[in-house]
Amino acid sequence: MTCQVVLRIELEQLTYTSPEIELKYRVFQIYGQKHVTLQNPNLHPEPMSEIFVAKIPRNIAIENLFKFFAQCGEIYQMRLLMDFSGSNRGKCFVQYMHTKASREAICCLHDEVIESGHRIVVKMSLNNNQLFLRSIPETIPEEDIRQHIVSTIGEGLTNVLMKKSRAPDRYYCFCTYRDHQFAIMAHKKSWPFLRIGNNLIDVHWAIPELLRYHTCLYFTNFNTDITKKEFFEAIVKLIDVKTLIQFRIYDKCGFITFNNADSMKKAEELLKNLTIGKKKIKFSRRPFKANRSGHSKNTIHNTAPPTYQFFSGEPPVSSFPVNVSFCMPPMSTVPPTYNAPYIHYWKSCWIPDMFKAKYFYST
Structure with a gap:
């Protein structure tokens, strides 16, 4: 029998005044997460009301982060992932009172600037309780696999489902x-792989149940001057x-993902006659072609991802990766008798600025 020591640090109190009531929160740190939890025991959140946020600034004050997300509604709890240095890991979970x-x-x-030019990523947080193990050799007996899973990552395990893979001799x-x-603890124990004898088994998060059969509804033909909230x-x-996921x-199109x-x-039936700003919105089950021309601050089309031009042949000097200290000439200029390993451009395509060039070694 093992005894786990939980590090719980009481930090401070946080008071936030909503339009209806003054809410008081307790701030504490436990298991490497800084919690901001509502103190009122009579208030409980609705199901499926939690979001996952990434790419937040690592030095942002927790009060500023809390107020940024509180503009959408009353928050029940916010969990900020922390590292050993005391700064956050750029990720957090926010659970609202209402869906x-x-x-x-x-x-x-989503994609809004929170502080110092950081654009955040906001997604729905799903309670995923499944792990996916792939590339299991058929030579390992199925009973041995089950026993090894139970003995290593079996805490909280309720079911193990084995299936034949399309790849030959694989499960x-x-x-x-x-x-x-429990799934988080099992994933930490088995990361990056699970060893069964001399075999290394890849362990990944399974696709959540709500996303396995999700469907999208695409829309276009709306006024880009209205805000996203409107x-x-x-x-x-x-x-x-x-039902929204x-x-x-x-710019001039978008999509809504539903749970089934x-x-x-x-x-689709309810929205077919929707009119916003004297414009009738067009809906379709197939995606529309995006028109990403121009941006306007605080309007609906500032969420378009940036576009990057592809160059063929030699890259521009300004887009060449500064951390690459050497580069061989293209394949067409290399003498046929040159047999030493050299680096060539993959299909002579370059993606400037954000992405580094892809190199391959060949002889």
């Missing part, structure tokens, strides 16, 4: 746990907000 507030944050706060396996916390409010007046808007096909069909 609508979480969907509004997914739509309106794959789904491990289902009691809840997300567009979101017009949409959720007609459809059930709890993801909501993304680009029935919800998508029902929403």
Whole structure:
């Protein structure tokens, strides 16, 4: 029997005044996570009301981060992932009191600048309790695999499902746990692989159940001068907000991801006559071609991802990676008698600025 010591550090109190009531939160740190939790025991959050946020500044004050997400609704709890140095890891979970507030944050706060030019990523947080083990050799008996999984990562395990893979002489396996916390601990123990004898088995997170059969509804032909919040409010007046998984808007098109096909069909019927700003919105089950021309601050089309021009042949001097200290000439200029390893450009295509060139060694 093992005894785990939980490090719990009480930090401070945080008070936030919402439009209806003054809310008091308790700030403490446990298991490498800084929690900001509502103190009122009589208030409980609605299901599926948590979001996952990435790419936040590592030195941001927790009060500023809390106020940024509180603009969408009352927050029940915020969990900020911390590292050993005391700074955050650029990721956090925010759980709202109401489901609508979480969907509004997914739509309106994604790709927005939070501080010092940082654009954040906002997604729906799903309670994933399954791990996926792939490339299991057929030479290992199935019973040995089950016993090894139970003995190594079996805490909280409820089911092990083995199936034949399309690859020859290979199996794959789904491990289902009691809840997300047990799955997290099993993933940490087995990362980056699980050793069974002399075989190394890849361990990954399984696709959450809600995303396995998700369907998208695409839309276009709307006024780009309206804000994302106005567009979101017009949409959720007609459809059930709890069926939304993801909501993304680009220049002149976007898409809504639903949890199943029935919800998508029902929403398509309800939204077919939707008019916003004297413009009738067009909906389709197939994606529209995006028109990413121009940007305007605080309007709906500032969420479009940047476009990068592809160059063929020699790259421009300004886009050459500064950390590459050597570069051989292209393949066409290399003498045929040159047999030493050299580096050539992959299909002579370059992606400037953000992405580094892809190199391959050949002889």
